[in-house]
Amino acid sequence: AQSVTQLGSHVSVSEGALVLLRCNYSSSVPPYLFWYVQYPNQGLQLLLKYTTGATLVKGINGFEAEFKKSETSFHLTKPSAHMSDAAEYFCAVSESGSARQLTFGSGTQLTVLP
Amino acid sequence: GAGVSQSPRYKVAKRGQDVALRCDPISGHVSLFWYQQALGQGPEFLTYFQNEAQLDKSGLPSDRFFAERPEGSVSTLKIQRTQQEDSAVYLCASSLARAPAPETQYFGPGTRLLVL
Numbered sequence: 001a002q003s004v005t006q007l008g009s010h011v012s013v014s015e016g017a018l019v020l021l022r023c024n025y026s027s028s029v030p031p032y033l034f035w036y037v038q039y040p041n042q043g044l045q046l047l048l049k050y051t052t053g054a055t056l057v058k059g060i061n062g063f064e065a066e067f068k069k070s071e072t073s074f075h076l077t078k079p080s081a082h083m084s085d086a087a088e089y090f091c092a093v094s095e096s097g098s099a100r101q102l103t104f105g106s107g108t109q110l111t112v113l114p
Numbered sequence: 115g116a117g118v119s120q121s122p123r124y125k126v127a128k129r130g131q132d133v134a135l136r137c138d139p140i141s142g143h144v145s146l147f148w149y150q151q152a153l154g155q156g157p158e159f160l161t162y163f164q165n166e167a168q169l170d171k172s173g174l175p176s177d178r179f180f181a182e183r184p185e186g187s188v189s190t191l192k193i194q195r196t197q198q199e200d201s202a203v204y205l206c207a208s209s210l211a212r213a214p215a216p217e218t219q220y221f222g223p224g225t226r227l228l229v230l
Binding site for chain 1: 117118145147149154155156157158159162170173205207209211216217218219220221222223224
C-alpha cells in the first residue's frame, strides 16, 4: 500500500523568502509523484509531476521538486514566495502499472506574510 | 467550458435523504475519478471509470454510495440515506488515460455536501 506524509500542516514564510514544503512517500513499486495546489473554493491544479528520468522537476509558477529515492522524498520548493502563492498544497503518489488513482497527503497550508 | 464541471456546488441534505452529485468531465477524457475530501484532509479515492466501465470501486465507504457513467461521459455519484459523516467535498477528476505514463488528472471545483 502506498502512503504520503506531509510534514507541517501550516507553513508561513515572508514574501520573497524561500518556500519549502516537505513530502515523504511509501510505495512498494516505483512511484509517480505529484504536487497539486488548491485555492479556496476551487479544484486542485497540477503544479508538477515526476514519472521517470530527471529527478529535478520544474513546474508552473516557479515551483520545482526533487525526487530523492534514497530518502523517499519529493519536497516542493520555490526560491522567492509571492503573495499569490498562499494556498493549500497537496503531495500525491500513484503507483506505476495499472493503478491510476492518486493517494494524497493531508496537505500543507502556505501563508505568505507581507 | 473547457474544464471539469460539477453540480450542484453546494448541497444541504437532511440525514436520511438521498443525494445525487453530477460531474461533467473534459470532452474526450476517457478516465473519470471521484474523490472525497473531508475538512482539513487530503482527497481520498472513491471510484474510477474508464469510459462507461467502473474498474475500481474499492474506495466507496459503504453500499450507500453508488456511482455510474452510463454513456462514458457524464457521471453521477449517488449517496443513499445520507449520514452526518458523509459531509465532505466530493471532487471529480478526468484524464485522457494515455499509457504508459500516468496522465494528469484535471479536477473540478467540487460539490460541498453538508448533512444535517
